[in-house]
Amino acid sequence: MIRVENIYKQFGDVTAVNGVSFKAENGQVTGLLGPNGAGKSTTLRMLYGLVEPDAGAASVDGVYVNDDSIAVQQRIGVLPDTHGLYTRLTAREHIHYFGQLHELDRKTLLETTDHLIELLDMGSIAERRAEGFSQGERMKVCLARALVHQPPNVLLDEPTVGLDVMSTRTVRELIGKLRQENKAVLFSSHLMHEVSSLCDQIVIISAGKVVAQGTPDRIRDLSGQQDLEEAFVTLTERTE
Amino acid sequence: MNFAAAGTVFKKELTDGIRDRRAVMTAMVFPILGPAMIYFMFNALIDLRKDLEEIEVAVIGREHAPAMIDWLTQHNVTFKDVTEDPKQAVRDKIHDMVLVIPAGFQHRFAQSRSAVVELVNDGSRTDARNAVGQIRNLITSYGRQIGAFRLVSRGVSPEITQAVIVQNIEVASKQQIAARILNVIPMYIVLAAFVCGMGLAVDSTAGERERATLEALLINPVRRTQIVIGKWLAASLFAAVGILLTLFLCFFTLKKVPLEEIGLSFTLGWGQIVGMLAAVFPLAFMATGLQLLLGIFAKSFKDAQSYIGVLVLIPVLPGIIGTLYPIQGKAWMNLVPALGQHILLMDVVGGKAPAIWNFVVSGITALLVALVCVKLTAYLFRRERIIFSR
Structure with a gap:
C-alpha cells in the first residue's frame, strides 16, 4: 500500500507539487493522470526517494521514505520516466544486475529472471546486448529489472509512452497480472483512455494539485461528463 | 557495513x-x-652515433691483410690507397693518418705471431686525435678478437688474458x-x-x-x-x-x-x-x-x-x-x-x-x-x- 500525505515540492520559483494526497491500495491499479508538467513524475520521485519533499510525507506499507528510504526501496519496483540501458550488457545481465543489487540469492535470481523473460516475451533479446534495442524492447528490459525482486508495490511512470500496439498490450497484461497478485500498482499517464481501461482508482492532478479522485464512475459524476476524456479536460481546465 | x-x-x-x-x-x-x-x-x-663514426683512412699495402680490411670496413671505416711517403704526407697534412701494412704481415699472422701494422699519425694534431684513437681501438679489438679465437681453438678461455675489464661510462x-x-x-x-x-x-x-x-x-x-x-x-x-x-x-x-x-x-x-x-x-x-x-x-x-x-x-x-x-x-x-x-x-x-x-x-x-x-x-x-x- 502506497500513501502520499499532503506533499509539496518547489523548484526555484515553480511549485511542482502543491499539496498532493492520495493512496494506492493492494490489489488495485491506481492511475495518476494529468497533463505534461502537472507534477506526476515529481510525485513519484518523492515516493521512491530520489527527490526530497519540502513538506508532507510519503510511505509504503507503513514505512516513511524520510525515515528509511532503503526499506521503502526494497518494497517497491519502479519504472522511472527515463528508460536508459547499459548498451554493452545483455537484457538478461540487466535483470541480474538489479536482482543482485537487491541481494537476491542465486537460485531465486535465476528463476525470477527466467520467469520474467517468459512473461514479457523477451526470449529473442535475452542474450542480446542492449545497443540498438527498439523502444518496446527497452521498455521490457526496464520493466523486468524493476520487478526482479518481486516487490509488493509497483510504480510505473508512463509505462506505455512511445510503444507500438503489441508492446502496449504486453504492458497492460502485465499490469493486470500484478493486480491479480494483490500488489499495489500506481502508474502515471497523460492518456485518459488508457487509464480508464486499466484503473480501479483514478487520481487526476493538474498544476501540482489533485483535482479529482475516485473510481472512473465517480470521476464521470464529478465532471458531469459521460465521456472520461471530456471529464478529464473539464476537470483540468477548472484549475487553470 | x-x-x-x-x-x-x-x-x-x-x-x-x-x-x-x-x-x-x-x-x-x-x-x-x-x-x-x-x-x-x-x-x-x-x-646517429654510428653515422658520425665513419672514418676515412689512407692505406698502404691493403693487399697484405684483406681479412682485417674487410672487418674494418664493416665497422664504418673507408680506405683510400696512397703511394706517397706516409710520414711526409701526414706531416704535410695531406692525410690525417696513414695505415701501413708491411709485406710480412700475412706471414707472421699465419704463424700466430704478433703481426705489426704501422699507424702513422701526428700526435700534435688535435683535430685528428679522435679518428686516430678510434682506428687504434678498432685494430686493437680486431687483434683481441683474433687472439681470442686462437685461444679458444687451443682450448683456453680468452678471459684468462683479461684479468680486469674497464667498462667505459661517459x-x-x-x-x-x-x-x-x-x-x-x-x-x-x-x-x-x-x-x-x-x-x-x-x-x-x-x-x-x-x-x-x-x-x-x-x-x-x-x-x-x-x-x-x-x-x-x-x-x-x-x-x-x-x-x-x-x-x-x-x-x-x-x-x-x-x-x-x-x-x-x-x-x-x-x-x-x-x-x-x-x-x-x-x-x-x-x-x-x-x-x-x-x-x-x-x-x-x-x-x-x-x-x-x-x-x-x-x-x-x-x-x-x-x-x-x-x-x-x-x-x-x-x-x-x-x-x-x-x-x-x-x-x-x-x-x-x-x-x-x-x-x-x-x-x-x-x-x-x-x-x-x-x-x-x-x-x-x-x-x-x-x-x-x-
Whole structure:
C-alpha cells in the first residue's frame, strides 16, 4: 500500500507539487493522470526517494521514505520516466544486475529472471546486448529489472509512452497480472483512455494539485461528463 | 557495513568496461605507446652515433691483410690507397693518418705471431686525435678478437688474458640525452595511473548520466557510497593493470635496447620494479577517485574529457618542475600526492632505496584523497540536479 500525505515540492520559483494526497491500495491499479508538467513524475520521485519533499510525507506499507528510504526501496519496483540501458550488457545481465543489487540469492535470481523473460516475451533479446534495442524492447528490459525482486508495490511512470500496439498490450497484461497478485500498482499517464481501461482508482492532478479522485464512475459524476476524456479536460481546465 | 552491493557494482562495471572499446583502448594503447617511443628514440640515437663514426683512412699495402680490411670496413671505416711517403704526407697534412701494412704481415699472422701494422699519425694534431684513437681501438679489438679465437681453438678461455675489464661510462652530451629519456620513465608510469582508468571512471559516471541509467540505478536499495566504491574499485583495477603493463613493457624495452653501445649503464631490477609499483599503485586509486568526482559533473563523455584533460597536468607537474629545478626530496613532500610519488620513483630508479615510511606516508595521503573523492561523489549522487538533468 502506497500513501502520499499532503506533499509539496518547489523548484526555484515553480511549485511542482502543491499539496498532493492520495493512496494506492493492494490489489488495485491506481492511475495518476494529468497533463505534461502537472507534477506526476515529481510525485513519484518523492515516493521512491530520489527527490526530497519540502513538506508532507510519503510511505509504503507503513514505512516513511524520510525515515528509511532503503526499506521503502526494497518494497517497491519502479519504472522511472527515463528508460536508459547499459548498451554493452545483455537484457538478461540487466535483470541480474538489479536482482543482485537487491541481494537476491542465486537460485531465486535465476528463476525470477527466467520467469520474467517468459512473461514479457523477451526470449529473442535475452542474450542480446542492449545497443540498438527498439523502444518496446527497452521498455521490457526496464520493466523486468524493476520487478526482479518481486516487490509488493509497483510504480510505473508512463509505462506505455512511445510503444507500438503489441508492446502496449504486453504492458497492460502485465499490469493486470500484478493486480491479480494483490500488489499495489500506481502508474502515471497523460492518456485518459488508457487509464480508464486499466484503473480501479483514478487520481487526476493538474498544476501540482489533485483535482479529482475516485473510481472512473465517480470521476464521470464529478465532471458531469459521460465521456472520461471530456471529464478529464473539464476537470483540468477548472484549475487553470 | 555490508559490501555485497559494492561487489555487485564492481563486477558489473568491470564486465561493462572490458566490453567498452574506448575504455580498453585507453588502458592498453597508453602503456604500449611510451615504451615503443623509448625503443625508437634509443635506436635512432645509436644509429646517429654510428653515422658520425665513419672514418676515412689512407692505406698502404691493403693487399697484405684483406681479412682485417674487410672487418674494418664493416665497422664504418673507408680506405683510400696512397703511394706517397706516409710520414711526409701526414706531416704535410695531406692525410690525417696513414695505415701501413708491411709485406710480412700475412706471414707472421699465419704463424700466430704478433703481426705489426704501422699507424702513422701526428700526435700534435688535435683535430685528428679522435679518428686516430678510434682506428687504434678498432685494430686493437680486431687483434683481441683474433687472439681470442686462437685461444679458444687451443682450448683456453680468452678471459684468462683479461684479468680486469674497464667498462667505459661517459656522461657527454649524447649520454645526457639518453639519461633524460630514461628519466621520463617514472613520469610516464605516473601518467599511466591517471590515463588507464580514466575511460572506465568517466563511463561509469558521466556515461551513466549520458545514457540516463543513473535514476534507475539509484532507486535500488543500496547506499550511494557502496555504488561509488564499486565503480571506484573497477576503474582502479583498470588503472593498476595499465601501470603493470607500462612497467613491464618499459622493463623489456630497456632489455632490448643496446644501451651499452652508447656507453650507458641502466638496469631495472626486480627490486626496483616492486618499489615502483608500491609507489604508484596508491596513486591509481587517487586518480580514479578524482576522475569519478569530475566525471559526475559532466553530462556526457565528451563533456567529461574536457574537464579531465586538465587533471592529467597534476602528475606531470612535478616531473616538469624537476627537469627545470632538480627537486630535493624533503620529508613534507611525501604528504603532497603526486609529488611524493614522483620523488619515490626518482629515488627507486636512481638506485636509492627510500625508507618504508616514505612509501606508507605517500600511499596513505593518496588513498585519503581518494576516499574524500568517493565520499563527495556519493554525496553528489543524492543531488536532484545530478540525477535528473541531462
